[in-house]
Amino acid sequence: MPIKKNLYQEYRCYCNTPLNCDRPLQTVIDTPEAKHLPVKYCTGCGFPAIIAQNTEIKGNRIYKVTSFLGTRGLGRMYSGVRIDNNQPVVIREYLLPNRSFNDEETRQRKEKFQRVAGVSLADGRNQNFRLINAVEAIKDERGERCYLIIQEVDVSQTLRQYLQENGAMEASQVREVLNQALQTLQFLHTQKLRLPANQIQQGMAHGNISLDSILIKLEKNQNHQSNQQFYIYFCDLAIYESLFEHPTVQASQAKPEEDLIALGLAAFYLCLGRDIDSNSGQPLNPKDDRLWSNTDSHLKLFLHQLIGLDTPFESAEIARKALLQLPKPSQSNSFTTSQQEEKQEKGWNKTWFVFWGILALILLGGGMWYFLRPKYPSLKRENPLWSRLVPNFSDVPNLPPREFTYTAEKNSTWGFILRQKPQTTKLVEETLTKVSNTTFNYQAVQSPDVRVRSLPLDTVRECTIQSCKAYFAITSFPAEDGGLKSQAIASDGLLIYVAHSKKDSNLPQLLKGKISLDSLRKIYTGQITNWKDVDKNLPDLPIKPYAPTEPEAVLLFQKRVLNDDPQSIANYKTVTTQYTQATEETTKVIRAQFDENQAGIIAFGIIGKVWNQCNAYPLAISDSDNKGNAIQPLFKPEGQPIDPDIDLCIKRNYYIDESNFQRYPLGNQLFVVYPKDNSLPPGGSAFCKLLITREGQSLLQKAGLVPLLSLPENACQ
Structure with a gap:
């Protein structure tokens, strides 16, 4: 639930809210020598003053304050720069005033702040789920302050500020806010996350959702508010924000179901354009039926469930599916x-x-x-990104009229995609080589060892105005240095498969269609060599663990399944040496060997090579021995995951569900990587813009990739 305002009652502020009072700022402005003082306090009540301009904050990097932006929640906001590269940042300052917190409370909260302020995906994927995250958390060793350094994003307006400027949202806009917000909560609640101190935990509740902790970014150059497109971002998670509550406030464990209630209340306030009753000064009560309009009765019923006035939703995922299935409003979208x-x-x-x-x-x-x-073909209607994309290649503006050479790893996912014919007799490579007056020539290169060095990325790094062998690269792993920009263009991943036999007792049925990462790890490191050791109900049959030949696919398997452990990787190489071959060859022999009781092959391969054949069955994957949470990425046309009783040889429109795929443990993304150097011709950004059109996403989907669900506003810039 939203964190309550802390009034710091130990400080006799003339406005009774020292954090929002203007006197701490005036203290700095009116005191010429303030910039020379290590600690500054309000001249009225002694509360810590605003940080003076040009003050340096030292953590792993050094940052300089440039200006005060205002307050939000329990923190103050400043614009700043990182000194070593002059990159802009936002500095969020938290206070532990010594009249409110004793020395031990201050020490404990500072230490915990550094351990928990920031989350990322535990498997290292770099996916944008519209969660404002920290670059660094810094504690002031001798003072009363902590700092959260945030890479500057052009998102600063809270939903409260939006309402103050624009008034109530139309019903269609509220639906879109809910759509994006629930997608982010689904990610936050279900993904395996890593905290700054390297702790891993399965999912996390936001715990602090309100009109002040949801930010909105409006698309530029839009004149009609009713059709205005926007992006929603979450910030100020309770896991660190609550550390700066007054010591008398008893913090409770944040729960996902409370996030749904808080989001429902925020949406209710968006419909009304305010959250406080002007007469009583209390929050508006959604139980008061007079406040609701009947113009979008479907949204009203949905919000009743989300808030908990009716049968509550069990999860953000279920709530979002229900939202996307709501009938369109029959009358005006605005609340009247x-x-x-x-x-x-x-x-x-x-x-x-x-x-x-x-x-x-x-x-x-x-x-x-x-x-x-x-x-x-169109993507499924429920993909929230689809309506925002540029329709066709021909609609992409300002394509540079010149030739660009680009690269990727030899024998990679991208090389496979280029050889596909998703619609006609024309290869994907032919479709993408010449677009308007721009030519993209593909040249694959082979890294000696992709684990040690990526030759495609090195080739792009060496690109200069005088000489450039490759203006950009397509890779399964984003660049990790500051000189290159990585933009996801589609999702990819690995499918684990076994023989899809017609025998009465076949592996998919005996495995109940799923397997855990732990079992995979033991199989591919030689700890398990017979299927009966996986489960006593399985046959006494040797396991042959096959591996594909794509270097990036193998590297992804080693990272996700073997946890990048050197000994496990060494054992993997020993086990798979005699069983490494092209996926196409494995799928040809896998059924025959099982039917003849020779062996039970298990194998892995990229999605594009596995999902659209019927000799092998792709297993659902769980990240623990509790296979109840196993994720099956392949869906039937009816919208349900496939099951072992299905006959994949009966051709139907099976598909990878984009939303469900976000939780798939072996999912990954494909990136366009290009230099940030603006003096170079924009080949990478141009190619990227083509691929994130509707035509581009549809082409990649038909070729064997999974469309994106979200994009940052500055994608392909």
């Missing part, structure tokens, strides 16, 4: 007052006439779309 409803009733005849006119236009437009629609 009773007076507006009365006017609508008086003007019923006019509205009825307009309704039929609009319906006729919709039918006419639908007919035109049917005959003039693009020839490439």
Whole structure:
């Protein structure tokens, strides 16, 4: 639940809210010598003053304060720069005033702050789930302050500030806020996360959701508010924000179900344009039915469930699925007052006439779309990103009229994708080589050892105006240095598969369609060599653990399944030496060997080579021995995961569900990597922009990749 404001009652502030008082700022402005003082306090009550301009904050890097931005929640915000590279940052200052916290409380909270302030995916994936995260957490060793350093993003307006400037949101906008917010909560609640001190935990509740901890980024150059596109970001997680509550406040363990309630209340306030009753000064009560409008009754019922006034949703994922299945509002999307409803009733005849006119236009437009629609297939409608993408390659502006050479690892996912013919007899490589007046020539290179060095990335790093062998690279692993920019263009990953036999007792059925990462680890390091040792109900049959030949796929397996452990990797190489071959060859022999009781092959391979064949069954994967949480990425047309009873040889429209795939333990992304140097021709950003169009995402999906679900606003810049 949202953190309550701390009034620091030990300080006799004239406005009774020292954190939001302007006198600490005035102290710095009015005191010429303030910049020379190591510690500054408000001249009125003694509360810690605003940090003076040009003050340096030292952590792993040194940062300099440039200006005070304001307060949010329990912290103050400053703009700043990282001194060694002059990169802009946002500095969030937290206070532990000595009149409110004793020395031991201060010490404990500072230490915990450094341990928990910031989260990332435990497996190292670099995915954007619209969560404002910290670059560094710094404790002031001798003072009363802690600092959170945030890489500057052009997102600073809270939903509260948005309401103050724009008033209530329309129902369609509230739906989109909920859609994006629930997607982020689904990620936060279910993913395996890593904290700064290297602790791993399965999921985390936000615990501090309110109009002040949800930020909104409006797309630029949009004139009509009702159609304005935006992105929603979460910030100020309770795991570290609550450390700066007054010691008398008893912190409780944040729970995912409380996040859903808090989000529902925030959406309720967005509908109304305010959260406080002007007469009582208390928060508006969603139980007061007079506050609700009937113009979007479906959204109202949904919010009742989200807030808990009706049967609550069990998870963010279930709530989001229900949201996406809501019927569209039958009337205006805006929340109206009773007076507006009365006017609508008086003007019923006019509205009825307009309704039929609009319906006729919709039918006419639908007919035109049917005959003039693009020839490439659409992604599923529930993908929230789809409607925001540029439609076609031809709609991408400012493509540079020149030739670019680019690269990727030899025998990689990208090389496979380029050889596919997803729609016609034309290869993907042919489609992407010439777009308008821009030419992209592909040249693969082979790294001696991708674990040690990526030759494609090294080639891009060496690109200069005078000489450039490759302007960008396509890779399964993002660059980790400051000179290159990595932008995800699609999701990829590994499928673990066994023989899909027609025998009465076959491995998919005996395994109940799933396997744990721990069992995989033991199989591929030689600790388990017979299926009966995986489970007593399995046959007495030798295991042959096969591996593919793609270096990036093997590296991903070693990172995700073997946890990058050197001894496990050495054992893996010993076990798989005689069983390493192309995935296409493995899928040819896997069923025959099982049917003839020779061996039970288990293998892994990239999605594009495994998902659309029927000799092998892709297993659901769990990240623990509790296989109840196993994730199956392949879905039936009816919207349910496949099961071992299915006959994959009966061709149907099986697909990878994008939303479900975000939780798949062996999922990964494919990146375009290009130099940040703006003096170079923008080949990488141009290619990237093409691939994140609807046409590009559809092309990649048909070729064997998984479309993206989200993009940062500065994608491909």
